[in-house]
Amino acid sequence: MAKALLDKVWDAHTVRTLPSGHTQLFFGLHLIHEVTSPQAFQMLREMGLRVRFPERTFATIDHIVPTASQVRPFRDALAEEMTAHLVSNCKEFGVPLFDLDSGRQGIVHIIGPELGLTQPGMTIACGDSHTSTHGALGALAFGIGTSQVRDVLATQCLGMDKPKLRQIRVVGSLARGVYAKDVILAIIHRLGVKGGVGYAYEYAGSAIQAMSMEERLTICNMSIEGGARVGYVNPDATTFAYLRGRPFAPQGEAFDRAVTWWTSMATDPDATFDDVFRLDAASIEPMVTWGINPGQSAGVSEPIPDPAEAPETDRAAWAEALAFMSFEPGRPIVGTPIDVAFIGSCTNARLSDLRAAAEVARGRKVARGLRALVVPGSQAVAKAAEAEGLHEIFQEAGFEWRKAGCSLCLGMNEDKLSGREICASSSNRNFKGRQGSPTGRTLLMSPAMVAAAAIAGKVTDVREWLR
Amino acid sequence: MSHDHVRRQIVGRGIPFHGHDIDTDRIMPARFLKSVTFEGLEKHVFEDDRRHAPEHPFNQPRYQGASILIVGRNFGSGSSREHAPEGLRRWGIRGLIGESFAEIFIGNCIAIGLPCVTLAPEDVVWLMETVARNPEHEIVLHVEDRVVRVGDRTIPAKIADGHRHQLLTGTWNATGVLLEAGDAIERLAKSLPYVTGH
Numbered sequence A: 001m002a003k004a005l006l007d008k009v010w011d012a013h014t015v016r017t018l019p020s021g022h023t024q025l026f027f028g029l030h031l032i033h034e035v036t037s038p039q040a041f042q043m044l045r046e047m048g049l050r051v052r053f054p055e056r057t058f059a060t061i062d063h064i065v066p067t068a069s070q071v072r073p074f075r076d077a078l079a080e081e082m083t084a085h086l087v088s089n090c091k092e093f094g095v096p097l098f099d100l101d102s103g104r105q106g107i108v109h110i111i112g113p114e115l116g117l118t119q120p121g122m123t124i125a126c127g128d129s130h131t132s133t134h135g136a137l138g139a140l141a142f143g144i145g146t147s148q149v150r151d152v153l154a155t156q157c158l159g160m161d162k163p164k165l166r167q168i169r170v171v172g173s174l175a176r177g178v179y180a181k182d183v184i185l186a187i188i189h190r191l192g193v194k195g196g197v198g199y200a201y202e203y204a205g206s207a208i209q210a211m212s213m214e215e216r217l218t219i220c221n222m223s224i225e226g227g228a229r230v231g232y233v234n235p236d237a238t239t240f241a242y243l244r245g246r247p248f249a250p251q252g253e254a255f256d257r258a259v260t261w262w263t264s265m266a267t268d269p270d271a272t273f274d275d276v277f278r279l280d281a282a283s284i285e286p287m288v289t290w291g292i293n294p295g296q297s298a299g300v301s302e303p304i305p306d307p308a309e310a311p312e313t314d315r316a317a318w319a320e321a322l323a324f325m326s327f328e329p330g331r332p333i334v335g336t337p338i339d340v341a342f343i344g345s346c347t348n349a350r351l352s353d354l355r356a357a358a359e360v361a362r363g364r365k366v367a368r369g370l371r372a373l374v375v376p377g378s379q380a381v382a383k384a385a386e387a388e389g390l391h392e393i394f395q396e397a398g399f400e401w402r403k404a405g406c407s408l409c410l411g412m413n414e415d416k417l418s419g420r421e422i423c424a425s426s427s428n429r430n431f432k433g434r435q436g437s438p439t440g441r442t443l444l445m446s447p448a449m450v451a452a453a454a455i456a457g458k459v460t461d462v463r464e465w466l467r
Numbered sequence B: 001m002s003h004d005h006v007r008r009q010i011v012g013r014g015i016p017f018h019g020h021d022i023d024t025d026r027i028m029p030a031r032f033l034k035s036v037t038f039e040g041l042e043k044h045v046f047e048d049d050r051r052h053a054p055e056h057p058f059n060q061p062r063y064q065g066a067s068i069l070i071v072g073r074n075f076g077s078g079s080s081r082e083h084a085p086e087g088l089r090r091w092g093i094r095g096l097i098g099e100s101f102a103e104i105f106i107g108n109c110i111a112i113g114l115p116c117v118t119l120a121p122e123d124v125v126w127l128m129e130t131v132a133r134n135p136e137h138e139i140v141l142h143v144e145d146r147v148v149r150v151g152d153r154t155i156p157a158k159i160a161d162g163h164r165h166q167l168l169t170g171t172w173n174a175t176g177v178l179l180e181a182g183d184a185i186e187r188l189a190k191s192l193p194y195v196t197g198h
Helices: A005-012 A038-047 A077-093 A108-114 A129-137 A146-155 A180-191 A213-226 A237-243 A253-265 A312-325 A351-361 A379-387 A390-397 A447-456 B083-091 B103-111 B121-133 B161-169 B175-179 B184-190
Strands: A014-017 A023-026 A029-032 A057-060 A123-126 A140-143 A157-160 A164-171 A199-204 A230-233 A275-280 A287-289 A297-299 A340-343 A371-374 A422-425 A441-444 B009-012 B014-016 B068-071 B095-098 B116-118 B139-142 B147-150 B153-156
Touching: A005 A014, A005 A140, A005 A199, A005 A230, A005 A253, A014 B184, A023 B184, A029 A108, A029 A146, A038 A077, A038 A146, A057 A108, A108 A123, A108 A129, A108 A213, A108 A379, A123 A129, A123 A146, A129 A140, A129 A213, A129 A230, A129 A237, A140 A230, A146 A157, A146 B103, A146 B175, A157 B175, A164 A180, A180 A213, A180 A275, A180 A287, A180 A297, A199 A213, A213 A230, A213 A237, A213 A351, A237 A253, A340 A351, A340 A447, A351 A379, A351 A390, A351 A447, A371 A390, A379 A390, A422 A447, B014 B121, B068 B121, B083 B103, B095 B121, B095 B139, B103 B116, B103 B161, B121 B147
Parallel strands: A029 A057, A029 A123, A123 A140, A164 A199, A164 A275, A199 A230, A340 A371, A340 A422, A422 A441, B014 B068, B068 B095, B095 B116
Antiparallel strands: A014 A023, A023 A157, A287 A297, A287 A441, B009 B139, B139 B147, B147 B153
16 A cells, blocks of 8 residues: 555554553654753653763753854853753763864754755654754654653653644745745745644645755744644655765765665655645745734735734734734834844754855845844854855844854844844744844844845845845 | 643542633743742742732632642643643642643643543533633543533543653653663664664
């Protein structure tokens, strides 16, 4: 019988069926970070348990790490304490840590693929909802909570129900100035922020196949914003070319054998799905959010919608969002003044993202009075960007060039909005208070759109800026 | 498994929380995640929403002491932070009734022994209104019978079979059950090409 990647990977990792009916699923890779792991290690200690597969567990520091100076001890005593705990927990339990002096530190969802840790056919768990990112390489990657981090540390397993499968077929070509970020925002806009609950998303179609690995990572990253805990792209030549030569990828002849196995794990041509959703790539324009969840978005040429025209069940939510944003229905989203511009996060802080933003920023200046940050996703991304002079393009334009971390995506370090500031952001969430100020406002868009907004001082259509 | 982990039913007063797609950043803002323990999280539940909002349910004296949180659609979306359900639990919540829940959130609730059941949208509205009119109503969230009982009304409720089993057998803390697989875990690992080095 024809099977999808979801079925094949699920079956290959099934240890047994639990008395609850859940599948006891083995996880091939467990990634941990400083924010959601300390309590899990403490619980492990209290139960007298060890880390079952320390060689399949990797740690890094990303959420609370400062991005201006990363010299320890950090100025923020709580950040220092959390970092010290991670370092000592990793040492005590024998877990490899990509520390600040390793050259490999970065946002956990950037470094997994970058180091070749993330591979097709794997199951992956991490105490962070954006773990769905890793599905871009053809893995099943689940965001989990701290009790589940404890369980994976102790057993390398979780008890889970298999999700249903929805294929999302994006066909055709993207117009210039339209990026992977716009595609996933358009998908979430159409299917809603809860449309994917209970589903895994398989992204397919000619537009997805044509995408680079970094673009696919952006797509899969935001699966969870559409309610889907897992999103993946079937492994193909793009995947294999990306992995070849990476530090933790198989080397030499083992790589060729791996390609055979990886290929065999892809969805069979005649596999069936619980649901299929089709989207025409050519119909997508640059997207901007106007509300307080990632589904509340519009094409850049569209007006801010009127709650009176919302579906009955969304009316109150739209009204609440517009009240929080202080936006008027019917007005164009273009021209909305911004105070802060943020290029970074596990969604959009890879080299190609920085190149796209630099293409817009080159030879231009950030608007007067506007704060603009570029936070590379990892030390490796920073190094590669610096090697081609991207940092100088940004700095000459008036952007701050920072060190790797999650930064202003969630405001757990010193990078925060203040008061009612509006931020054009390449991150993934525009929730109330997300960027560190309870009343701060976030407009999600692609990195190139953020760069253009930084220069214009307001939301603008990046298609008019590309030379 | 231990007897005091069994969650056959939750009995208590309700606290209605209106709105849909309430994300975990709202429930527990990120700055309160800067700690190596969960201690004190009860003080920060909905902190930013509650500030300057005496009408917020968690600020209203009449809902203090409530143990069953009644919510709308897709409650707990976004971040996987267990600090959100842990904060609710430490505040006094022992069970949740809603139209629907986000997936990671519901898994986190179960993992700390908080049953989540869903009702038809009109039943959620009725329950919220009933509790708002009289917060002293005793609500029975019955995991075993898959119902919610209020006064003389019995409302059908849904809960996934696996979660129900974990709650009724007191095995929602899954570590012990998962460990029972023993060497089967290592055997499975050795069957995976990427574990053995292709």
